[in-house]
Amino acid sequence: xxxxxxxxxxxxxxxxxxxxxxxxxxxxxxxxxxxxxxxxxxxxxxxxxxxxxxxxxxxxxxxxxxxxxxxxxxxxxxxxxxxxxxxxxxxxxxxxxxxxxxxxxxxxxxxxxxxxxxxxxxxxxxxxxxxxxxxxxxxxxxxxxxxxxxxxxxxxxxxxxxxxxxxxxxxxxxxxxxxxxxxxxxxxxxxxxxxxxxxxxxxxxxxxxxxxxxxxxxxxxxxxxxxxxxxxxxxxxxxxxxxxxxxxxxxxxxxxxxxxxxxxxxxxxxxxxxxxxxxxxxxxxxxxxxxxxxxxxxxxxxxxxxxxxxxxxxxxxxxxxxxxxxxxxxxxxxxxxxxxxxxxxxxxxxxxxxxxxxxxxxxxxxxxxxxxxxxxxxxxxxxxxxxxxxxxxxxxxxxxxxxxxx
Amino acid sequence: xxxxxxxxxxxxxxxxxxxxxxxxxxxxxxxxxxxxxxxxxxxxxxxxxxxxxxxxxxxxxxxxxxxxxxxxxxxxxxxxxxxxxxxxxxxxxxxxxxxxxxxxxxxxxxxxxxxxxxxxxxxxxxxxxxxxxxxxxxx
Numbered sequence: 172x173x174x175x176x177x178x179x180x181x182x183x184x185x186x187x188x189x190x191x192x193x194x195x196x197x198x199x200x201x202x203x204x205x206x207x208x209x210x211x212x213x214x215x216x217x218x219x220x221x222x223x224x225x226x227x228x229x230x231x232x233x234x235x236x237x238x239x240x241x242x243x244x245x246x247x248x249x250x251x252x253x254x255x256x257x258x259x260x261x262x263x264x265x266x267x268x269x270x271x272x273x274x275x276x277x278x279x280x281x282x283x284x285x286x287x288x289x290x291x292x293x294x295x296x297x298x299x300x301x302x303x304x305x306x307x308x309x310x311x312x313x314x315x316x317x318x319x320x321x322x323x324x325x326x327x328x329x330x331x332x333x334x335x336x337x338x339x340x341x342x343x344x345x346x347x348x349x350x351x352x353x354x355x356x357x358x359x360x361x362x363x364x365x366x367x368x369x370x371x372x373x374x375x376x377x378x379x380x381x382x383x384x385x386x387x388x389x390x391x392x393x394x395x396x397x398x399x400x401x402x403x404x405x406x407x408x409x410x411x412x413x414x415x416x417x418x419x420x421x422x423x424x425x426x427x428x429x430x431x432x433x434x435x436x437x438x439x440x441x442x443x444x445x446x447x448x449x450x451x452x453x454x455x456x457x458x459x460x461x462x463x464x465x466x467x468x469x470x471x472x473x474x475x476x477x478x479x480x481x482x483x484x485x486x487x488x489x490x491x492x493x494x495x496x497x498x499x500x501x502x503x504x505x506x507x508x509x510x511x512x513x514x515x516x517x518x519x520x521x522x523x524x525x526x527x528x529x530x531x532x533x534x535x536x537x538x539x540x541x542x543x544x545x546x547x548x549x550x551x552x553x554x555x556x557x558x559x560x561x562x563x564x565x566x567x568x569x570x571x572x573x574x575x576x577x
Numbered sequence: 578x579x580x581x582x583x584x585x586x587x588x589x590x591x592x593x594x595x596x597x598x599x600x601x602x603x604x605x606x607x608x609x610x611x612x613x614x615x616x617x618x619x620x621x622x623x624x625x626x627x628x629x630x631x632x633x634x635x636x637x638x639x640x641x642x643x644x645x646x647x648x649x650x651x652x653x654x655x656x657x658x659x660x661x662x663x664x665x666x667x668x669x670x671x672x673x674x675x676x677x678x679x680x681x682x683x684x685x686x687x688x689x690x691x692x693x694x695x696x697x698x699x700x701x702x703x704x705x706x707x708x709x710x711x712x713x714x715x716x
Contacts, residue, residue: 540601549633553612559601560608 183228184213185300189370191232192297193272200240202279203325206297208239213300273298274374277367281342282328289324290345291352296321298370299363309358339375343383343439346371350387361391372426381430382440388423389446392416404554408455420450438484441470445487460494467491482508486521498529516545520555523562532566535559580629581678582667583685584701587636589662594697595690603691610689611696618685622670627681633666669705678702 188209195205212235216228225231280294288310295301295309307317350364368384396410405411427443445466452458467488474480485508493501502525505518512518523538539559546552600608622628637654644651668685672678682700690696 536601540599543601544636547635552633556601557605557608557612560603560605563602564605 184216187229187232188213188300189273189276189298191229191236193275194229194233195236195240196279197275200237201329202297203322203329204240204243205236206325208236208243210296210302211239212236273367273370277342277345277371277374278338279328280324281338281345283338283341284327285324287345287348289320289327290341291349292317292321293324293328294345294367295349295360295363298367301358301363305358309360310352339377339380342371343379347383347387347439361387361394365391376433378430378433378435379437379439381426382437382443385423385427385430386439386443386446388419388426389443389450392419392423392450402550403557404550407449412453415450420447423447423450436469438470438473441466441473445470458494460491464488464491464495478507478511482511483517486512486518490521490524493525493528498525501525501528514545516542516547516551516555518542519545520558523555523558527562532562536563536566578671578673579675579678580669580671580705581675582669582701582703582705583678583682584667584703585665585685585698586701587663587665590699590701593699595694597690597696607689607691607693610693614688618668618688622668622681627670627672627677629669629671631666631668634664636663636665638663664701675704678704 191212192205192209195209196202200208209232212232215235216225216232220228276298277294280297281290285293292306292310295306296303301309303318303321304314306321307314310317346364346368349367350361352360365384365387368380368387371380372384392415393407393410395416396412396414397405399405423443424447427440427447430440431444445463448459448463448466467484470484471477471481471488474484477485486505489501489504489507491501492504502522505522505525508518519538519542523535523542526532526535526538536559539555539562543552543555543559546555597603600611603611619628619631639652639654641650641652668681670678670681672681679702682702686698686700687695688698
């Protein structure tokens with residue numbers, strides 16, 4: 172594997188990507204071509220800068236990318252065209268302008284005509300500054316496949332008007348998708364999503380953007396406790412809470428409070444509030460389930476038909492109901508989404524948890540086994556099989572299945 | 578060097594040498610030992626320089642066929658006879674010989690089951706065909 176020289180100056184360099192790209196596109200350059208040219212300029216920067224550091228890195232990148240664009244046009248048109256580079260160094264933009272650039276590019280990359288997989292890939296490249304190779308690695312697809320996906324996405328975006336305000340809800344959904352996809356692989360997509368969400372909160376006062384950042388931070392804070400030394404999944408109620416990142420929790424709570432203060436609640440703020448309540452409990456027993464249930468009530472109230480429109484919220488609420496009003500009540504709540512989620516592992520895992528809470532190890536074991544059958548990743552399946560074996564081992568011997576018929 | 582798939586099956590294949598209940602009904606320590614062995618096999622293959630890939634497949638299955646012009650695809654997800662073949666996953670290995678592939682398959686089959694005793698699971702060994710003559714293949 173080739174050592175990627177980008178690693179060294181990566182954070183500083185990548186922070187410049189949205190600003191420079193937005194500058195080129197605003198000047199009338201084609202998004203597709205500008206993005207390619209900027210990628211080339213970034214590689215050039217890593218070659219040249221160690222010896223000749225630029226006075227204004229953003230201006231340097233813009234100038235080199237512009238030269239590439241001009242070269243490309245010359246060869247495309249097969250005619251010599253004299254164009255002077257725009258070498259005048261523009262003033263360093265203040266943070267508002269940087270924020271505007273980020274927002275502008277996020278709207279481009281999260282274009283509603285693009286499929287989610289393409290929105291994610293384009294966002295990571297054009298706003299995150301990741302290479303195609305890194306994005307391909309993160310999604311376990313061949314680099315050629317990812318390159319093709321990105322270039323098709325850029326072609327779709329090219330014809331569209333970029334001066335119209337975009338759909339912030341789509342941007343938030345894409346960033347959350349990046350976050351939830353990325354806990355594995357060589358590229359830490361979760362950290363990348365947090366970085367992008369932080370940039371987004373500089374660009375907009377929309378409380379849901381802050382809600383999303385808070386949600387990511389409050390979940391990410393628990394990451395160090397989520398797997399044990401052997402890579403086994405540890406559920407929230409069994410995690411070593413001293414491993415949680417208190418700094419990240421504090422930041423998440425602060426961001427969430429600033430969002431809630433604007434009094435325009437939305438699903439990310441509510442989910443962040445639920446995450447904050449979990450993070451706030453010194454032990455699983457001290458979890459404030461009544462308050463969590465109250466937030467879940469708000470969450471399902473956002474939909475007209477929650478079981479159909481937001482079944483995940485109904486299922487999450489069922490757990491809270493189980494802890495507040497008893498396992499039987501929680502199990503009844505899960506029935507409301509049996510039709511929508513009954514073939515997903517999470518529905519069975521939630522019911523298994525509630526059966527366990529109910530002191531019914533046999534039903535819990537069967538439900539964990541049903542969940543394991545429907546798991547979509549190996550770690551999750553192994554975890555659910557362990558859970559099944561664990562609760563069955565805890566059952567009175569006369570109720571247990573014979574361990575070996577063979 | 579030839580490449581092989583060592584296929585594990587949820588069901589199908591020759592009659593089981595040892596019949597065992599589903600893993601979720603095993604004792605917890607037997608589950609741990611079994612899972613640890615699977616990870617150990619991948620590590621061993623990597624250490625030997627014989628590992629290419631390992632994948633697990635979810636048990637849900639859908640059969641699909643062309644429905645004809647202007648018709649939706651025809652699908653069926655069952656019921657299938659209990660004896661029908663269902664692949665659970667594989668290791669892809671790159672080894673010196675067919676004999677080495679058989680040796681590794683037998684080792685995979687020695688994985689611990691209930692009571693820590695080997696499962697004696699049948700492993701399906703399949704050679705992977707090349708796209709071109711090996712001599713002209715750049716890989």
